[in-house]
Amino acid sequence: MSNAEKKSTQSYLERLKQQALSQENYGGEIKYDQANVQVYDCPECAAARAPGDGLTVCAYCGFKFMSVKLSDGIHIKKVNNS
Amino acid sequence: MFGFFKNKYDNPALLEEIRQTEEKWFVFLDKLELRLDQLCAAAIPELIALFDQDSDPYKRAHSRMLTGLTGQISQMQQKAIEAKEEHIIPFLYASNTVLPDLISSAGRKYHDRLYRFQMACFERHHQFEDKVNEGIAALRSAKGNSDLEVVYQRQLTEFERIKNKFSCKQCGGKLTIQKMFFIATYIQCPFCQAQNTYTPSTEIQMLFHQARSLAEQRTAHLLQKYEESRPKNPALYQQYLRSMFDEWNKITPDMLEENERFYQRLLKDHSINHY
Numbered sequence: 522m523s524n525a526e527k528k529s530t531q532s533y534l535e536r537l538k539q540q541a542l543s544q545e546n547y548g549g550e551i552k553y554d555q556a557n558v559q560v561y562d563c564p565e566c567a568a569a570r571a572p573g574d575g576l577t578v579c580a581y582c583g584f585k586f587m588s589v590k591l592s593d594g595i596h597i598k599k600v601n602n603s
Numbered sequence: 604m605f606g607f608f609k610n611k612y613d614n615p616a617l618l619e620e621i622r623q624t625e626e627k628w629f630v631f632l633d634k635l636e637l638r639l640d641q642l643c644a645a646a647i648p649e650l651i652a653l654f655d656q657d658s659d660p661y662k663r664a665h666s667r668m669l670t671g672l673t674g675q676i677s678q679m680q681q682k683a684i685e686a687k688e689e690h691i692i693p694f695l696y697a698s699n700t701v702l703p704d705l706i707s708s709a710g711r712k713y714h715d716r717l718y719r720f721q722m723a724c725f726e727r728h729h730q731f732e733d734k735v736n737e738g739i740a741a742l743r744s745a746k747g748n749s750d751l752e753v754v755y756q757r758q759l760t761e762f763e764r765i766k767n768k769f770s771c772k773q774c775g776g777k778l779t780i781q782k783m784f785f786i787a788t789y790i791q792c793p794f795c796q797a798q799n800t801y802t803p804s805t806e807i808q809m810l811f812h813q814a815r816s817l818a819e820q821r822t823a824h825l826l827q828k829y830e831e832s833r834p835k836n837p838a839l840y841q842q843y844l845r846s847m848f849d850e851w852n853k854i855t856p857d858m859l860e861e862n863e864r865f866y867q868r869l870l871k872d873h874s875i876n877h878y
Contacts, residue, residue, distance in 0.1 A: 530645050538653055541668035546659060556765055556804040558790065560772035560797055569773040569797030572789065576798060595857050596788040 561586070575603025612703045612710040621720050624694055628724050631686060632731045635679050643738045646672050647745040654747035660809060665746070672742055680735050683728060691724050751817040755854070758807055759783070773797035785811035785855060811855060818850035840873055 560569050563579040563586070574580030577587050580603075591602050650668060657664040698717055703710035762783050769778040769790075776794035780801060787802045819826075825843035832839055848866045852859050 526641065527645075530641050534645055534649050537668055537671045538649055541653065541664045541671065542657070544664070544667060546663050551660065551805070553805045554802070556769075556802065556807070558769045558772060558778065558799045558801050560799050562773075569795070571796045572791050572798050573796060576789070595786065596784070 572601065576601045578603035612713060614701070614713065617698060617701070617713065618716060620694075621698070621716060624690065625720055625723060628686070628691060629727060632683060632727055635683060636731060636734055639676065639679055639734060639738050642672070642675060643741055646742060650742065650745040651747050654745075654749075662746075662749075669742060673739055676735055676738055676742075680732070683731055687724075687728055691721075695721055751813050751820055754806075754813070755810060755817055758810055761804075762807065769799075769801070771795060771797055771799055773799075782856075783807065785857075814851055814854040817854060818847050821850045822847045837874065841870060844869060844873075 562569055563582060563584050565584040566579065566582040568579060568581040570576055570586065571580055576597075577589075577591065578585055591597055591599060593599050650665065650672075653668055654662055654665045695717065698713075702713050702717070705714060762780075766780040767777070769780065770776060771778055771792035771794065773792060774795040774797065776792050778790055778792060778799060778801075780790065784801060784803050785807060787800055790799045790801045791797070792799060822843055825839070825846055829836065829839035829843050844866060848862055852862055855862075
């Protein structure tokens with residue numbers, strides 16, 4: 522391989538590498554969040570949800586948190602329906 | 604009739620043309636192969652360097668460069684196909700038409716020569732295609748080391764550190780996260796019964812998707828044992844798959860049921876012979 526050919530392959534690879542690095546990732550930079558805990562209060566009476574009374578309806582004032590019916594998932598089960 | 608009494612067909616110019624076309628084709632493919640080798644040899648260390656340099660957890664810069672390189676190689680492949688379709692195949696047809704009928708013995712020598720030419724050219728093209736595939740496979744396997752075990756252990760330590768540090772948003776009572784959750788989940792406050800939503804950190808959420816790769820890294824020696832067995836021993840594959848899934852389940856125990864179904868399917872797929 523001649524030196525000129527070697528150089529052109531190297532410069533091509535260098536360009537390709539720079540392009541690959543400089544191109545912005547789809548969705549932008551990844552945001553790293555810390556673990557956290559939140560509570561979803563009832564907007565009508567400010568009571569928190571209690572699992573014993575189900576998660577879909579406020580046990581105190583009857584406000585509907587969600588209109589869907591829960592099915593069995595990994596952590597949420599059917600019994601969590603109000 | 605049938606050319607029995609015809610003079611022998613003689614066309615030295617055609618023989619010369621066949622020789623030249625064959626030579627050109629071989630030289631052309633030699634050159635392409637040389638460029639392919641140069642590109643692969645130079646690109647592999649660059650790809651590995653980029654993999655290590657890339658800070659993105661999905662190594663997307665590395666995949667972009669890999670895509671660019673495979674694109675280059677498929678252009679070479681395309682060039683060879685075009686040259687074959689433009690120069691070799693039309694030449695074969697054109698030469699065949701000027702030769703005496705195939706069933707007469709007059710042009711036997713030429714037909715044989717043409718057949719040898721065709722076989723040699725096609726065989727050379729197959730060799731080139733094999734080289735292209737080898738090159739692409741070599742580029743694809745040129746990755747840096749991503750030791751997922753280290754990442755996993757770091758997250759385990761991190762989880763141990765934070766698991767008792769949460770408090771209920773309703774009453775401020777102390778919450779304990781019982782086990783490592785990979786997706787958002789409800790945690791009930793033991794004091795006021797309020798339902799708190801615990802969202803794990805982004806890094807722990809990512810671990811959920813790396814669990815299979817990590818399990819594969821842990822059991823790579825078993826897969827290698829299976830790959831090296833001659834003839835390939837399905838019992839070894841099952842042994843590998845079982846331990847891989849056991850490792851996977853150890854990392855994400857919540858997915859046990861789903862993983863088991865997946866295990867059965869992979870095992871079944873493996874026993875089906877595709878011809």
